[in-house]
Amino acid sequence: MRQVPDFGEDTVYFVSYARLPENTSASYLHKVVGVGFLINTKTGIIEDVMVTLLSDLCKDFLSYLMIGHNIDKYGVDELIEKVEKRFFGYSQKAVVVAIKGVYKRYLEWKKENKRQ
Numbered sequence: 530m531r532q533v534p535d536f537g538e539d540t541v542y543f544v545s546y547a548r549l550p551e552n553t554s555a556s557y558l559h560k561v562v563g564v565g566f567l568i569n570t571k572t573g574i575i576e577d578v579m580v581t582l583l584s585d586l587c588k589d590f591l592s593y594l595m596i597g598h599n600i601d602k603y604g605v606d607e608l609i610e611k612v613e614k615r616f617f618g619y620s621q622k623a624v625v626v627a628i629k630g631v632y633k634r635y636l637e638w639k640k641e642n643k644r645q
Contacts, residue, residue: 545630573601
């Protein structure tokens, strides 16, 4: 049986999707890329990242760029800048769009839950 981490009550998962370009290997299996952030809503820290791309190395690298980022303090501009400077996969633009979507969903959740 799989060991499930102990997620605290302040940890919430947010996900968004964006269309992949047709010339990527991932687009043969998926039409979209998913990006998910596990965010501690009390601290604003991204605790874990999910990316639905084929290569484990790609997933790990993108996670490395984003885990530990304080989304409350710094938004996503810094994350997007990191992705644009350091990730030159064909799916770069789709990943950026999905990151923006996750951030939008997070802001909507904060508003609905009256968290600043």
